[in-house]
Amino acid sequence: MKGCRENSGVDRYGVGFSVFSGALLGVATTALVSWLAWVCLVPFLLAVRNAKKPVAQVCWAGLAYGLVMSFWVAGAALRYTGDRWCVALLCHGVAVGIMAAKAVILLMLFVPVRRKPVGVQLLFWPPAATLAEMGMYHLLEGFPWFQYPVGFSQATNLYVSQLAAVGGIFLLSFAVLVLNLVCARAMKRRSAAWAVLFVVLLALLHGGGALAVRQVEGLRMDGFRVALANDNSSFTLRWTRERVDEYAQRLLGLAASIKGKGQCLTIWNEGVVPWAYRPDDDLILAILKATNTSADTLHLIGMTTAAMGHTFNSAYLFTGKGQVMGRYDKQNLLKGIEMPASGMKLPFFEASPFEEPAEANRGILAAGRARIGVLICNESSTNRVAASFARSPYDFLVVLANNNWFTGTPLIRHHFYFNRLLAIRNRKDLVVNNNLGVSGHISASGIIVQRRESKEPFVSYCTVKKIVNHGDT
Known part of the structure; x- marks a missing residue:
C-alpha cells in the first residue's frame, strides 16, 4: 500500500510538472522568449522518466500548450465572422485541439526512450520530433496560425536564428530540443560537465551566429x-x-x-x-x-x-x-x-x-x-x-x-x-x-x-x- 501511495504521489507531481512544461512551451513560443524555450521542457523530461502513466502526462502537457497558444482565437474569429459566437467558439475549440495534438505528438516521441541512456535519447528524440514537426507543418499548410514549430521561439534571437540559413526553422527546433535534453541531464545528475556542455552549446550558437551576421552584412x-x-x-x-x-x-x-x-x-x-x-x-x-x-x-x-x-x-x-x-x-x-x-x-x-x-x-x-x-x-x-x-x-x-x-x-x-x-x-x-x-x-x-x-x-x-x-x- 505504501508503494502504491508513493507511485500515486509521483504521478500527481509529474502531471503538475508536465502541465507546467506545456504552458512554458506555449509562453516561449507565443511570446517569443528564446531563452525560456531552451529549458521549458526540462520539468516534463524529468517527471516523465519514472511516470506510471506517461501518456497521461503527455496529454496534459499538450492540453496546457494548446490552451496557451490558442487564447486569442475566439476574439479574432468574432471580428472575422461579424460577432458570430457559435462559429468563434467552434474555431477556438478546434484550435486548442490541433495545437494540443501537435504537442502530444512531439512529446510522445520521447516516451519510448525516456528510460534509455541520454546518448540514445539525443540520437532519437530531437531528430524524430523534428521530422514529425516537418510533417505536421506541411500537413497544416494554409493554416499559418497552426504552423508553429518549436524553433519559432528563436526568431527574436538574431544569433541563434542564423541556423535558419542552413536548415530552416526546423533546424532551430532541433537545437531547442537538444538544449532541453542536455539541461535536463545536467539537473538530474547535478552534473557540472553537462552544465558546461549546455553553456558551450549556447556559446557556439551565439558565437557562430554573430560571425554569420557579420559576414552577410559585409556582402x-x-x-x-x-x-x-x-x-x-x-x-x-x-x-x-x-x-x-x-x-x-x-x-x-x-x-x-x-x-x-x-x-x-x-x-x-x-x-x-x-x-x-x-x-x-x-x-x-x-x-x-x-x-x-x-x-x-x-x-x-x-x-x-x-x-x-x-x-x-x-x-x-x-x-x-x-x-x-x-x-x-x-x-x-x-x-x-x-x-x-x-x-x-x-x-x-x-x-x-x-x-x-x-x-x-x-x-x-x-x-x-x-x-x-x-x-x-x-x-x-x-x-x-x-x-x-x-x-x-x-x-x-x-x-x-x-x-x-x-x-x-x-x-x-x-x-x-x-x-x-x-x-x-x-x-x-x-x-x-x-x-x-x-x-x-x-x-x-x-x-x-x-x-x-x-x-x-x-x-x-x-x-x-x-x-x-x-x-x-
Whole structure:
C-alpha cells in the first residue's frame, strides 16, 4: 500500500510538472522568449522518466500548450465572422485541439526512450520530433496560425536564428530540443560537465551566429530606394460600401504625402484597393496622379483579379501613368478563409473564394533595375513560395500583408518575425508593408533595419540591398 501511495504521489507531481512544461512551451513560443524555450521542457523530461502513466502526462502537457497558444482565437474569429459566437467558439475549440495534438505528438516521441541512456535519447528524440514537426507543418499548410514549430521561439534571437540559413526553422527546433535534453541531464545528475556542455552549446550558437551576421552584412551592396505607403485602415472602413468615398479620400491623402526621394518602387499593402482590377479604374489613376514622385517610379498595389470566372488575390505593378508592368497572384491561400477547407469556409461578408494561379503570374517581377520576389500575407510564414523564386536570380523580397483581423493578438508580432526568419533563410533583404500590422525592412542577415507599427496612415522610406559575392564584383 505504501508503494502504491508513493507511485500515486509521483504521478500527481509529474502531471503538475508536465502541465507546467506545456504552458512554458506555449509562453516561449507565443511570446517569443528564446531563452525560456531552451529549458521549458526540462520539468516534463524529468517527471516523465519514472511516470506510471506517461501518456497521461503527455496529454496534459499538450492540453496546457494548446490552451496557451490558442487564447486569442475566439476574439479574432468574432471580428472575422461579424460577432458570430457559435462559429468563434467552434474555431477556438478546434484550435486548442490541433495545437494540443501537435504537442502530444512531439512529446510522445520521447516516451519510448525516456528510460534509455541520454546518448540514445539525443540520437532519437530531437531528430524524430523534428521530422514529425516537418510533417505536421506541411500537413497544416494554409493554416499559418497552426504552423508553429518549436524553433519559432528563436526568431527574436538574431544569433541563434542564423541556423535558419542552413536548415530552416526546423533546424532551430532541433537545437531547442537538444538544449532541453542536455539541461535536463545536467539537473538530474547535478552534473557540472553537462552544465558546461549546455553553456558551450549556447556559446557556439551565439558565437557562430554573430560571425554569420557579420559576414552577410559585409556582402550587402547596391542599394534600391523603396517607399512604403500604409493606409492602416480597419475592415469597417475598407470593406463597407457606404464608406467607399471616405476610404478613397484616405488613400488619396496618403498618396499625396509620398515624396520623391529617389525610390524606384512604392509598395502598398495587401488588398489596399478592395475590388478587382479594371484598366479604367478611376481610383488607381487618381492615386498614381496624386503622388509627388517621378514618372519612373513604380507602384506595387494589392488588389484582386477577376478574369474569365476566376478570382485571384493579386499584387499589380504599375507605372506612374497606370500601365501594368506585371502581376503576381497569391499561391498559398488561407484555407477556410480565402478558399474552402474540406468544403467549409468561414463567413466573410459576400466575398468569393480565391483560387491558386496558373504558372503565368507566379514569378519574379522586374521593378526597374531591381528584380523582386513578391509574397502576399501568410506566404511569408513558410518558405515554399520564396524557395520557388530561387530558380532565377532576384534582388530582394517584398511582402504585402493585411493583419486587420488579428489586431490585439500575438499574430501581429509573429507575422513580422516569420518574415525575419524568411529573410535569413533566403539571405535576401525583405520589405514588408502590413495593414494594421508591423511593417519594415529586414536585412538578409536578419537585422531589423526598420520597424514600424501604427494605426495611422504613414509613408516610410528605406534602402534595400542585395548580396554581392566577391566573385560577382
